[in-house]
Amino acid sequence: MTVEELLNSILREVKPSPEDEQKVREVSEKITNALKSETKALGLNVEVEIYGSVAKGTWLKGDVDLDIFLMADKSIPREELISGGLKAAKRIFEDLRGRWIERYADHPYVEGWIDGIRVDVVPCYRAEPGKWLTAVDRTPYHTEYIKSRLSGEALDQVRLLKKFTKGIGVYGADIKTGGFSGYLCELLIVNYGDFIKTLEAASKWGRRTIIDIGGYYRGRLGEAKKKFQHPLVLVDPVDSNRNVAAAVRLETLCNFIMASKCFLRKPLRVFFDPPKPVKLTEESLKRRLESRGLDLVAVSFGAVEAVPDVLWGQLYRTLDSLRALLENWGFKVYRAKAWTDEHGLTVLLFELESSILSRLKLHMGPPVFSEEFWNFLSKHLGKRAASTGPWIEGDRLFVEVERRFRDVKDLLEYFLKVDGGISVGVRGKVAEAIGRGFKVLKNTELWNTMSVNADFNLFISEFLDGLPIWLKVWLEEAEANFDEARDVKAR
Numbered sequence: 001m002t003v004e005e006l007l008n009s010i011l012r013e014v015k016p017s018p019e020d021e022q023k024v025r026e027v028s029e030k031i032t033n034a035l036k037s038e039t040k041a042l043g044l045n046v047e048v049e050i051y052g053s054v055a056k057g058t059w060l061k062g063d064v065d066l067d068i069f070l071m072a073d074k075s076i077p078r079e080e081l082i083s084g085g086l087k088a089a090k091r092i093f094e095d096l097r098g099r100w101i102e103r104y105a106d107h108p109y110v111e112g113w114i115d116g117i118r119v120d121v122v123p124c125y126r127a128e129p130g131k132w133l134t135a136v137d138r139t140p141y142h143t144e145y146i147k148s149r150l151s152g153e154a155l156d157q158v159r160l161l162k163k164f165t166k167g168i169g170v171y172g173a174d175i176k177t178g179g180f181s182g183y184l185c186e187l188l189i190v191n192y193g194d195f196i197k198t199l200e201a202a203s204k205w206g207r208r209t210i211i212d213i214g215g216y217y218r219g220r221l222g223e224a225k226k227k228f229q230h231p232l233v234l235v236d237p238v239d240s241n242r243n244v245a246a247a248v249r250l251e252t253l254c255n256f257i258m259a260s261k262c263f264l265r266k267p268l269r270v271f272f273d274p275p276k277p278v279k280l281t282e283e284s285l286k287r288r289l290e291s292r293g294l295d296l297v298a299v300s301f302g303a304v305e306a307v308p309d310v311l312w313g314q315l316y317r318t319l320d321s322l323r324a325l326l327e328n329w330g331f332k333v334y335r336a337k338a339w340t341d342e343h344g345l346t347v348l349l350f351e352l353e354s355s356i357l358s359r360l361k362l363h364m365g366p367p368v369f370s371e372e373f374w375n376f377l378s379k380h381l382g383k384r385a386a387s388t389g390p391w392i393e394g395d396r397l398f399v400e401v402e403r404r405f406r407d408v409k410d411l412l413e414y415f416l417k418v419d420g421g422i423s424v425g426v427r428g429k430v431a432e433a434i435g436r437g438f439k440v441l442k443n444t445e446l447w448n449t450m451s452v453n454a455d456f457n458l459f460i461s462e463f464l465d466g467l468p469i470w471l472k473v474w475l476e477e478a479e480a481n482f483d484e485a486r487d488v489k490a491r
Contacts, residue, residue, distance in 0.1 A: 085123030178249035321425025365397035
């Protein structure tokens with residue numbers, strides 16, 4: 001199958017049919033009409049408008065997000081707009097027999113589901129460019145900008161890029177993913193022209209890449225580098241002070257670059273539609289752990305009571321703090337990752353060279369002619385704290401001292417039981433969850449949880465693989481190509 005045939009096949013699957021578009025129009029009209037009536041009944045003077053991917057024509061079949069904005073004049077107090085807008089949204093979801101949840105990142109909104117379609121109802125202001133009153137006031141301008149520059153075939157190119165980023169797991173500007181927003185995908189197509197050209201450009205991106213479609217920083221690249229400290233910068237064409245790619249973490253960016261290089265070398269369907277990792281059995285888990293010679297250690301606890309962006313932000317910072325704790329006490333951490341189903345189970349997972357350390361550790365002291373000489377002797381000889389030494393190597397004193405914590409379980413349980421781990425960098429909401437109860441599990445002790453939670457089982461399976469499933473499949477398919485390339489190079 002040629003690249004063109006593959007992309008056409010993917011496009012047939014992700015491009016909405018006329019029936020799909022009709023359903024979205026009907027749901028849109030039903031919700032907008034209900035919101036107009038409800039806001040009027042509440043005395044909230046707003047205009048109800050549809051923006052985002054539906055308005056731009058870049059949404060994917062079976063994956064539609066309907067963004068409805070309640071646009072107010074700036075004379076309306078923010079508190080009145082937010083409280084009235086959220087109240088109206090909640091009422092119409094209840095009246096239409098849908099379900100809803102209140103969310104916020106920089107700005108509160110209501111996320112709901114009607115007839116199988118996800119709907120975000122967002123209060124905002126009709127602001128002038130550069131005079132934004134809320135974090136979402138730019139959205140109408142984003143929609144108009146894309147509509148003025150993309151149409152027809154170009155919209156399909158956006159769909160391919162969105163599906164590609166979803167398939168490789170880098171789609172989403174939320175804290176959990178740290179990846180590509182829909183608007184970023186659209187702007188990349190505006191800038192590069194089509195899906196393949198975007199991947200070709202991405203395959204050549206470096207550690208710092210700046211894309212300035214509007215040319216705001218032409219001749220002033222140094223100023224842009226100073227203003228935006230992110231690995232990927234795409235200057236917002238409707239706000240030169242904003243980086244559309246600010247949410248993209250370096251790790252996520254590198255995954256996109258790697259996937260772009262791999263796809264260009266051997267294009268496969270797996271980039272768009274990867275299979276799920278294979279669930280582990282108790283026996284396969286045991287075999288894989290034994291074959292590695294490393295230890296898995298997990299801190300397992302219940303739900304963290306916070307909205308997703310706060311939850312994941314605190315989990316990532318907590319993970320870094322606990323990794324530093326382990327390393328400071330002599331445990332060598334190979335990898336660390338956080339996982340949660342966001343409602344009942346949260347896990348901080350560490351892969352260690354060993355979860356049990358030697359009884360003694362080597363401690364290097366000061367040079368003999370240092371002012372710290374007597375202090376070191378007093379501490380390690382006078383009190384007989386050292387099990388061996390001190391002795392001299394070169395000009396320095398050395399001792400062997402007994403470890404306070406040999407088993408990683410003892411270390412984690414000691415520091416987490418005190419205050420949920422706040423004293424060692426565990427963030428507030430996470431510490432509260434840990435304070436309600438936690439377990440430290442090692443290796444096959446993970447099985448009890450894996451056996452009853454399929455998603456957690458898949459997480460451990462992929463973690464042990466050490467690479468995303470799309471790359472695992474691609475490597476199997478591309479192995480012959482690598483061999484051919486090595487043969488050519490050898491000749």
